[in-house]
Amino acid sequence: MLETSIQPLVLMYHGIVSEWTALPKGREAGADLYDVPTVSFQEQMEWLKTERYSVGILNEATPFPDEHRVILTFDDGEMNNYDQVLPVLKKCGFRAYFFIIAKRIGESGYMGWDELRAMHEAGMVIGSHGFSHEILTNLMDSQVEEELCASKKYLERNLNITIDAFSMPRGFCNNKVIRMAYDAGYKHVFISDRPRALKLECLSRVAVKAGWLIKRFEQAVTGTTPAHERVIGKSKSAIKRVFGEGIYDWVRRVLVRI
Numbered sequence: 001m002l003e004t005s006i007q008p009l010v011l012m013y014h015g016i017v018s019e020w021t022a023l024p025k026g027r028e029a030g031a032d033l034y035d036v037p038t039v040s041f042q043e044q045m046e047w048l049k050t051e052r053y054s055v056g057i058l059n060e061a062t063p064f065p066d067e068h069r070v071i072l073t074f075d076d077g078e079m080n081n082y083d084q085v086l087p088v089l090k091k092c093g094f095r096a097y098f099f100i101i102a103k104r105i106g107e108s109g110y111m112g113w114d115e116l117r118a119m120h121e122a123g124m125v126i127g128s129h130g131f132s133h134e135i136l137t138n139l140m141d142s143q144v145e146e147e148l149c150a151s152k153k154y155l156e157r158n159l160n161i162t163i164d165a166f167s168m169p170r171g172f173c174n175n176k177v178i179r180m181a182y183d184a185g186y187k188h189v190f191i192s193d194r195p196r197a198l199k200l201e202c203l204s205r206v207a208v209k210a211g212w213l214i215k216r217f218e219q220a221v222t223g224t225t226p227a228h229e230r231v232i233g234k235s236k237s238a239i240k241r242v243f244g245e246g247i248y249d250w251v252r253r254v255l256v257r258i
């Protein structure tokens, strides 16, 4: 599969939180940088609705050109996705992707099977985010295969649906792990920033961050991100590629607040 240059804009969310939201214990360092307040999320969805963006899922029949389509994705499967996100999406008539860490289903602060079933019944797409949230590029091939296949089967067996979308845990990927995801039976693979050396087709995503005001959200959707942020984004990708997870986490903490 070769890289395709045109894709709809895909936004990547994690937690959507209000001051009463109980956050899961044992989240990864820096997870709070992506905790979008519920009021901001509502405002963002209302803006998409007012501006008549087509918000839906891939391969859906839509008269809209790709430039006017937005795909929403939510990683990690936190309970706030059910409490805070689902009501807003239902109200707007939007569908979205929810990528679940199989091992954490039903743990405190994460959705359980009942919530996942309700999501599916409401038209949301459930995808896999790996079994344990391990960074796949750090693992041996047999472990990667296990993360890809065991999570898929576990979700499929318990929800009685086909799982054909995968999002890369922590965004680290290379040609090999993406190829393995397709070999495991996934049809759509979502990443975050696209590494330059990546040859395979997959969907890159724009991360919506905790402190974004509505203006910054509009810039992300309309492709008018301020130049200094584009430079920072490129630097972060390069650091991630060269140094790996430890240094990247540190840099992310410093840069993401700019």
Ligand SMILES: [Zn+2]
Residues within 6 Å of the ligand: 075, 076, 129, 133, 169, 170
């Ligand atoms: Zn994740």
